[in-house]
Structures are given as C-alpha cells and as structure tokens.
Amino acid sequence: MAENVCFLDCMKYAKDCLGIEFELKDKQIETLRSVYEGNDTLAVLPTGFGKSIIFQLLPFMFQRKFGRRQPMITIIVTPLNSIMQDQVQSLTKRGIPACFLNIEGTGVKTFVDGKRYQKSFQDEDSDTDIEEVVISSAPLQDVKKGNFCLIYAHPETLVDKKDFGKVLRSTVFQERVCAIVVDEVHMISEWGKEFRNSFDKLGNLTCLFPDVPHLALTATATKSDIARLSEVLQYRDTQFVIANPDRPNIYLEIRSRLPNIRxxxxxxxxxxxxxxxxxxxxxxxxxxxxxxxxxxxxxxxxxxxxxxxxxxxxxxxxxxxxxxxxxxxxxxxxxx
Incomplete structure (x- = not known):
C-alpha cells in the first residue's frame, strides 16, 4: 500500500509540474507504473491516446521518487524533426526545459520567449503580433550540463555519433538520466534494415544505461512485431501494456462501383x-x-x-x- 501511495504521489507531482489537470487513462497510468517500478516496458496504444504525455511526466515523477532538487533527464528517440519541434514547442510554452538535437549531435534547438527575443527588433509602438515562443539555437554545453530535462534525438545521434556518445557516458548523464524512450518504435521494423539502420542498433542504449527503465511506444505493432522489437531493443523481462485499438468514433465502410457500363x-x-x-x-x-x-x-x-x-x-x-x-x-x- 505504501508503495502504491508513493507512486500516486509521484504521478500527481509530475502532473502538477506539467500543468495537467485532467485524469490520465488507465493504460497511461499502467505504463507509468511499470516504468516507475523500473521495468523495461513496451506499450502499444492507439493513435491520439496520449503517448507523449507518458514520457513527458517521467523527469518529474522520478525527481519526486528519488528526492532530487531538479528534474531528472529523459531521452526520447524519435524519427522525425516535425515531431521533435512540435513537442518541444509545446513544452517550452509551459516552461519545461526541453530541446531537440540535429542528426549529427552538434546542434541544439529549443524555443524561447518570443516577446523577449523580438523586443530589440521592434519599435515600442509596433502592433505587430509577436509569437509566444520562437525557435532558437542553444549551446551544446547546456545539454552536457543537464539543463534540459527532455531531450529529443534521432537514433543516429545516439548510437552512431562518437562525440555525443561521450556525452551519454558522462557523469551528468549517467547520474541524471531516468529513462530512455523510443517513440514510434515500429520504425525499427519498417526502417531498421534498409533505410535507417541505426534503428536496429537502439539496443545499444539499453546496454549504455543498464540501471534505468526503458520505454518503447507505438500505435502499430502485431504480436510478432512486439516480440521482435523487445529482442532488438535488448529489453529485460519486458512488461507489455496493450490497449484495445478499437476507436468507436471511427467508422469504416466499403462501397463497390459496378464496372464499365454507365x-x-x-x-x-x-x-x-x-x-x-x-x-x-x-x-x-x-x-x-x-x-x-x-x-x-x-x-x-x-x-x-x-x-x-x-x-x-x-x-x-x-x-x-x-x-x-x-x-x-x-x-x-x-x-x-
């Protein structure tokens, strides 16, 4: 019972940090609990289910669990710049220190206060709309120091780039990384062999961070896919969280048109x-x-x-x- 109360307290703290007032779904909570308990976890949750909320809560949930003064670090592996940019923009609007790396691991992008950033470029009387946050470069040193608690990166950055590999092996990252997340993990099956073979080497991260839980998320995976993904990622005693993919608000119908005449x-x-x-x-x-x-x-x-x-x-x-x-x-x- 005490452990259950501790988990719920940590989850509530994390939700408060992110400004989340709505109730999480049962499968979101089940996934969070599995990761909280230190398990390597593979979750198959439908599109639009709220998978990103799960890993965005982790730095704060583990901060509370381990009594740290600052949020811990979660690294999110994702295949597309658009996903990284959208999520980092949303997080920084809420005051969460987040960033995404270029594929070489040498460039860092985040978002900053638009009014402060553009103030020097506009007249005081200007009525031009100023965006709430604007994209901006950040020094790689901020990443090395652990100034960002949510770091988005391509698989190539994390498994192929030796210089960034040194960052991952640094004392800061070995002590403060609380979870490694692979988003859209089905890309291992789709891209791993022929197009972006770095996806097939993501198990290296499991070996590099053996003492933290690892989480893989997808909306698309068959039973055979799930077994293979767990093996490729080198997960240990994998816990599976699988939600019913049925979407009652989506209706499919096929109508056939008679051929040729009229x-x-x-x-x-x-x-x-x-x-x-x-x-x-x-x-x-x-x-x-x-x-x-x-x-x-x-x-x-x-x-x-x-x-x-x-x-x-x-x-x-x-x-x-x-x-x-x-x-x-x-x-x-x-x-x-």
Whole structure:
C-alpha cells in the first residue's frame, strides 16, 4: 500500500509540474507504473491516446521518487524533426526545459520567449503580433550540463555519433538520466534494415544505461512485431501494456462501383448520399476520408462535389481555397 501511495504521489507531482489537470487513462497510468517500478516496458496504444504525455511526466515523477532538487533527464528517440519541434514547442510554452538535437549531435534547438527575443527588433509602438515562443539555437554545453530535462534525438545521434556518445557516458548523464524512450518504435521494423539502420542498433542504449527503465511506444505493432522489437531493443523481462485499438468514433465502410457500363452513373449513386448530407450539415459534417482507387475516380468525385455544393462549398467566404470544406489529395504525380 505504501508503495502504491508513493507512486500516486509521484504521478500527481509530475502532473502538477506539467500543468495537467485532467485524469490520465488507465493504460497511461499502467505504463507509468511499470516504468516507475523500473521495468523495461513496451506499450502499444492507439493513435491520439496520449503517448507523449507518458514520457513527458517521467523527469518529474522520478525527481519526486528519488528526492532530487531538479528534474531528472529523459531521452526520447524519435524519427522525425516535425515531431521533435512540435513537442518541444509545446513544452517550452509551459516552461519545461526541453530541446531537440540535429542528426549529427552538434546542434541544439529549443524555443524561447518570443516577446523577449523580438523586443530589440521592434519599435515600442509596433502592433505587430509577436509569437509566444520562437525557435532558437542553444549551446551544446547546456545539454552536457543537464539543463534540459527532455531531450529529443534521432537514433543516429545516439548510437552512431562518437562525440555525443561521450556525452551519454558522462557523469551528468549517467547520474541524471531516468529513462530512455523510443517513440514510434515500429520504425525499427519498417526502417531498421534498409533505410535507417541505426534503428536496429537502439539496443545499444539499453546496454549504455543498464540501471534505468526503458520505454518503447507505438500505435502499430502485431504480436510478432512486439516480440521482435523487445529482442532488438535488448529489453529485460519486458512488461507489455496493450490497449484495445478499437476507436468507436471511427467508422469504416466499403462501397463497390459496378464496372464499365454507365460507370459514372453508378459512381453518382455512391457520391450522392455523401454529398447530400455534406450539403445539409456543411461544417457540422463529421470528418470523412473517401478513398478512391484511381486518379480518374478522384477527379470525378471532386468535380461532382463541387458542382453539387456550389457556393456552399466555402465557409465562411466563397473563393478562398482555405475555406473550402472538401478537397482532393493524391500521392500519384499528376500528368503534365
């Protein structure tokens, strides 16, 4: 019972530090508890579940657990700059010291107070909007000193760059790193062998930090994937947290169009119901993706919808592309 109270107290402290007032989901708490207890953990949680909140709480949860004066350090391995930038921006807006590294491990980016940063570039009477935070470079020395409690990095930075390897082996990092997190861990299966083989070497981090818990997160993993990922990461006595992927707010339906003869007439029958409801509800119509299997069908669906909706296709102002309530997208290059 005492241990349970201690965990709940540490979790509450971490939530307060991040300004989180809502209740965490059961699987978020289960994942946090597993990591808190020192377990290597692999969590499969649906998209939009709130996976990032879990690892953002860790520096403060372990600060409380071990009675440290300052937050501990969590290193997050993630494959995309856009993910790093978005999360660091969100954290710094809340006053959390976070940063992301370039792939060489030599450059550091964070966000700073926009008003303070831009003050010297504007007149006092200027009415130009100033962003709340703006991206800025930070000295690598700040990372080495442990001034950031959440550090985002590419796998190449952490397993291939010898200079940054020295940082990871430094006394500061060996004493203050409380967890290593691999976000979007399914990328090991997708990219590990052929495209970005550093993903396949992330088990080195488990060996480099043998005394801290390791956490891997994904929304996409089969049973065979899970077993392989745990092996590649060299996790020990892995604890698995798996949430039901069912999303009751998402509905899938497949409709087939009869081929060849009067094909567009048959296509109209499929589109008419969708467009009629869209015309009635407009911006109250639920977000919908209609997948067509060829460019001809996509083009026809777009023109059909445009003709049926007319000026009602724009909210609030007709003729402004950004205000259109429908659009077409394709990954196939259009012919010249």
């Amino acid at each position: 094909k567009f007439e048959k296509f109209d029958n499929i589109l008419a119901e969708i467009v009629s409801e869209l015309s009635d509800k407009l911006d109250r119509y639920p977000v919908t993706i209609a997948y067509c299997n060829n460019l001809e069908a996509i083009g026809y669906a777009y023109v059909y919808t445009e003709q049926k909706l007319g000026p009602r296709a724009y909210i609030p102002q007709e003729g402004v592309p950004e205000n259109r309530i429908f659009g077409s997208f394709t990954s196939v290059p259009q012919p010249p």
